[in-house]
Amino acid sequence: MKLSWKIAAAAFLTLLLALGGVGVYLYQAAQYVPEFYTQALEIEPAQAKETGEILEEQVFAFTNEVRKPSRWQLRLTNDQINGWLASDLEEKFPKLLPEGMHDPRIAIEERQVKLGCRFEGQQFHSVLSLEVDAYLVEDEENVVAIQIHNVSAGSLPFPLGSLLNEISRRAEEAKIPLRWQQVDGDPVALVTVPSEGDEIDGTIRIDTLELRKGEILLAGETTKTPEVESGPSEPVAPEATTDQEIKTASRPMSTLP
Template sequence: MARKKTFIVVFSLVVALIAAITGTVYNATQQVPEFYTAALEFEPAEASETGEILEEQVFAFSNQVKKPRRWSLHLTDRQINGWLASDLKEKFPSLLPETIEEPRVAVRGKTLLVGCKYKGQSLNSILAVSLDCFLVEGQPNVVGIQLHNVTAGSLPIPIGKLVDEINTYAEKANLPLRWQQRDGDPVALITIPSEGSEIEGVIRIDALELKDGEILLSGQTLKTEAEKQKEAVLETQEEVVEAEPVLPVESS
C-alpha cells in the first residue's frame, strides 16, 4: 500500500510538472514581440498611402538603374509595412505559404527584424528572426543575410529549421542561394543580377546600409565594354571629320 501511495504521489508530481512545463512553453509561444505589435499599428488609409509611396519609389528606382548613371533607393520600414498591410495579399496572393500571415519588418540600428503570424498544425505563434544584411567583400552584387535569433513568441527555435524552410522556398521560387558561416551563424548569400534585357549597362551595388527605421541601397549602372568601344569609335570618327581641311569653293 505504501509503495502504491508513493507511486501515485510521484506520478502526480510528474504530471503536474509536465503540465506546468507545457503551460509555460505554450505561454512563451503566445508572447508577441514589441516590434511586431508596433509594426501592426496601421490605419487602412495610412497603410494604403505609405504603400503607394513605396511603389512609386521602387518604380522610379527601376527606371534609374536601366541607364548608365549613379542611383540610390531609400526606404523606411514604415513604408514597407504599409505596403505589406495594404498591397501584398491583394497583388501577390500566392507569394507566401499558407502558414504565414501578416509579415512585418523593423529596422533597429543595423539589425533587421522580421516577424509574421505562423499557423501550423502543431503551432500557432508569432515567428520572429533578427538579421544582419551586408554586401559581401570581394564578391560584386552579393548580399549576405546573417540569421541570428529565431523565436516563436519568446521561445527560441533552432535556426536549422528556418534554414530548411528558406531552402525549400528558394527552390520553389527558383532563387539561387548559397550558405556560409559567420561568427557561428548561418549566412544566406544572394547574388543580385548585374545585367538584364532592359538594362543598358552593368549594375554594381556600392552600399547597403541599415539604420533606425531606414534602408539605403546605392550604386551605379556602368557602361559595358562594348558600349565604351562603340563610343570610342564614334569619337575617333568625329575627330577625323573635324580635322579634315575645308577646301575653298571656286567661283565660276
Template structure:
C-alpha cells in the same frame, strides 16, 4: 501499500511538472515581440497611399538602374509595412504560405527584424528572426544575410527547418543561394544579377545600409568593356576623314 502511495505521489508530481512545463512553453509561444506589436499597427486611412508611394519609388528606381548612371534607393520600414498591410494580399495572393499571415519588419539600428503570425496544426505563435544584411567583401553584388535569434514567441526554435523552407522558396523563385557560417550563425549569400535584357551596362552595388527605420541602397550602372570598345570604334570611324575623290585623268584632245 506504501509502494503504491509512493508511486501515486511520484505520478502526481510528474504530472504537475509536465503540466507546468507545458503551460510555460505555451505561454512562451504566445509572447508577442515589442517590435511586432509596433509594426503590426498600420493607419488604415494612409496605408494604401503610403504603399503606392513605395511602389512608385521602386518603379522609378528600376528604371534608373537600366541606364549608365549612379543611383540610390531609400525606403522606410513604415512604407514597407504599409504596403504589406494594404497591397500584399491583393496583388500577390499566392506569395505567402497559407499558414503565414501579417508579415512585418522593423529596422532597429543596423539590424533587420522580421516577424509574422504562424498558424500551424500544432503551433499558433508569432515567428520572429533578426537579420544582419551586408555586402560581401571581395564578391561584387553579393549580399550576405545572417540569421540569428529565431523565436516562436519568446521560445527559441531550431533554425534547420527555417533554412530548409528558405531554400524551397528560393528555388521556386529561381534565386540562387549559397550558405556559409559567421559567428556560429548561418549566412545566406545571394548574388544580385549585374546584367539583364533591358540594362544598358552592368549594375554595381556600392553600399547597403540599415539604420533606425531606414534601408539605403546605392550604386552605379556602368558600361561594359565590350560597349566601351564599340563606342571607341564608333568614335574613331566618325572622326576619320572622308577619302578624297579620285581625279580623272585629263582627256586627250
C-alpha cells in the same frame, strides 16, 4: 505495501503536476509577442494604403533608373514597407508566404532588421520572429550577405532547418542565385545580384547597403559597357570611371556542413 502504493501515487501526481506546469510555461512562452511586432501592427488601413503606394512608386522609379547609365539609390522606411505588407502583399502576392503564415511586419534598426509574422497551424499558434544582418560581401561584386539569428516562436527557440530549406526552395523557384555559408555559428545566405540583363543598358554595381534606424539604403551605379571598334585598329580603351569605394567589415566565412 500500502505505503509503497501511496508513495507511487504521490510521485505520479507530482510528475503530472510538473508536466502540467511545463506545458503551461511552453504555451505561455509560445504566445509571447515581441514589442516591435505589436508596434508594427498598429497602422490604420488608410495610412497603410498611402505609404504602400509611395513604396511602389519609389521602387518603379528605381527600376527605371537602374536600367540606364547613372548613379542611383533607393531609400525605404519602416512605415513604407509595413504599409505595403499590410495593404498590398496578400492581394498581389497571395502565395508568397508559406501556408499558415500571415501579417508579416519588420523593424529596421542600426545594422539589423527584425522580422515577425503570425503562424497558425493545426495545433500550434504563435508569432515567429527572427533577426537578420544584411551587408555587402567584401571582394565579391554584387553579393549581399543575409545573416540569420535569434529565430523564435514566441519566446522559444525555433529550429532553423525547415526555415533554411524553405528559403532555398523559394530562391530556386524564383531563380535567385543563392548559396549558404556560416558566420559566428549563424547561417548566412549569400545572394548574387546580376550585374547585367536584357533591359539594362550597361553594368550594375552595388556599392552601398546600409541599415539605419527606421530605414534601409541601397545605392550604386550603372556604367555604360565600353564599345570596341571593329577592324584592324587597336581597341579603344574604356574611359576611366570614378567609383565610390565602400568596403564593409569582412567576416570569416566557412561552408555550412
